[in-house]
Amino acid sequence: MKSYRLKFLLIIFTLVIVSLNFNCSSSKQSVVVTQLDDFYSDELDAENSCSDPLLYSPCLIGKYSDAKLIRINFHFMNSEDKSNNYAPKEGTEVVRQLVKNANLRLSSNEKMNLPIGNDTPVCPPSYQYVLQQDHGENGIFYHYNDELCFFANKGKHRNNYDYEVIKKYSVGLDSVVNIFMMPHIPQKMRDKNYSVTSTGVALGTALKMAGLYETNKKPWEVATLLNHEIGHILGLRHSWNTDDYCTDTPRHSNCWSSRVKGKCAVASNNAMDYNNSQMAWTPCQLGVIHKSFNQLESKQRNLLIPNWCDKNNTPIIIEGHVVWNQALDINQDIIILTGASLTVACRLHMAANTSITVEPDGQLILNNAQVHNDCGQQWNGIQLLSKGKKKGVLVASVESILSDIQVPIIE
Numbered sequence: 001m002k003s004y005r006l007k008f009l010l011i012i013f014t015l016v017i018v019s020l021n022f023n024c025s026s027s028k029q030s031v032v033v034t035q036l037d038d039f040y041s042d043e044l045d046a047e048n049s050c051s052d053p054l055l056y057s058p059c060l061i062g063k064y065s066d067a068k069l070i071r072i073n074f075h076f077m078n079s080e081d082k083s084n085n086y087a088p089k090e091g092t093e094v095v096r097q098l099v100k101n102a103n104l105r106l107s108s109n110e111k112m113n114l115p116i117g118n119d120t121p122v123c124p125p126s127y128q129y130v131l132q133q134d135h136g137e138n139g140i141f142y143h144y145n146d147e148l149c150f151f152a153n154k155g156k157h158r159n160n161y162d163y164e165v166i167k168k169y170s171v172g173l174d175s176v177v178n179i180f181m182m183p184h185i186p187q188k189m190r191d192k193n194y195s196v197t198s199t200g201v202a203l204g205t206a207l208k209m210a211g212l213y214e215t216n217k218k219p220w221e222v223a224t225l226l227n228h229e230i231g232h233i234l235g236l237r238h239s240w241n242t243d244d245y246c247t248d249t250p251r252h253s254n255c256w257s258s259r260v261k262g263k264c265a266v267a268s269n270n271a272m273d274y275n276n277s278q279m280a281w282t283p284c285q286l287g288v289i290h291k292s293f294n295q296l297e298s299k300q301r302n303l304l305i306p307n308w309c310d311k312n313n314t315p316i317i318i319e320g321h322v323v324w325n326q327a328l329d330i331n332q333d334i335i336i337l338t339g340a341s342l343t344v345a346c347r348l349h350m351a352a353n354t355s356i357t358v359e360p361d362g363q364l365i366l367n368n369a370q371v372h373n374d375c376g377q378q379w380n381g382i383q384l385l386s387k388g389k390k391k392g393v394l395v396a397s398v399e400s401i402l403s404d405i406q407v408p409i410i411e
């Protein structure tokens, strides 16, 4: 990977940019390139966290990137006599309805019920599920195995945390959420207080769901369960306690539904509690998810279809003073208008053939930034425009790194 420390790039830019011909460039003047240390106040360092989940809330970053797409597949576990789960034709329809409804619910994020009187913003979750169809497979598998097909979350046959079925049947576990649709253990194996309900458990990048077939529920009735379990895979904890790293999910009694009065007067509607709604995600919860999506090499990022690799031809226009102090994947050109500034303070992916253009009197500030292409391709680099005495300015700290830039721009 070509990687350039800004220290060296500063020299290159002053030598090279002057020879570039831009539309509004009126003369061959040298371009102002300043080191951030000489130029800027300490304020940016305080903001330069890159790690606070709230910085990754789609309320902040949603306008800069497309919704993330999570690969999923399904495994219908059945007994060898094929009597304990859906047949392939029915299973296909179950999956279609379930995924459609889960995606719809995700895109219909609701306002939080708790705390009472809250003004917690409602952000678009900005992620969806896509059935992984490749290698001639439609992403739905059927397995017949009397030993491994059943699910138990109680009693001496309890196996809900076992990985055996996942180890044997998962497909592409490092890059696809594998969803196992399992029947509960047969009646003769159950304790007398064993309840056959729709239930689930997340294990790494796989999850088990049980009870849909026996309870004869409609697929949409377990869509919130699916969203809850995938929420765990994406890094969320149950939110009724205070150990979920989010201050916008208050501690509460985890009531199933609201009652007339008492501690359940207002029940939670959060997706990561147990309640009859599970339709709300907070900015912090979504921030936790998108932070993991934006971390290189995270297990959650590996689950995504890399839709940030393909260029979108609509540019991002920067007006005013914009600070990106979170990692971002951008697949559009960026144009910083005259008088505007963009500060990049973390990792920034630029899709192939995109560029950052700084108009005269605009500023691009790289504060310990890493600007690169995460798809093994090259982006087109930074263009500093000038008109008369007005110049586009690049301000950079020496720790900043530019890499994966196409040769014509920088040499």
Ligand SMILES: [Zn+2]
Pocket: 228, 232, 238
């Ligand atoms: Zn849970």
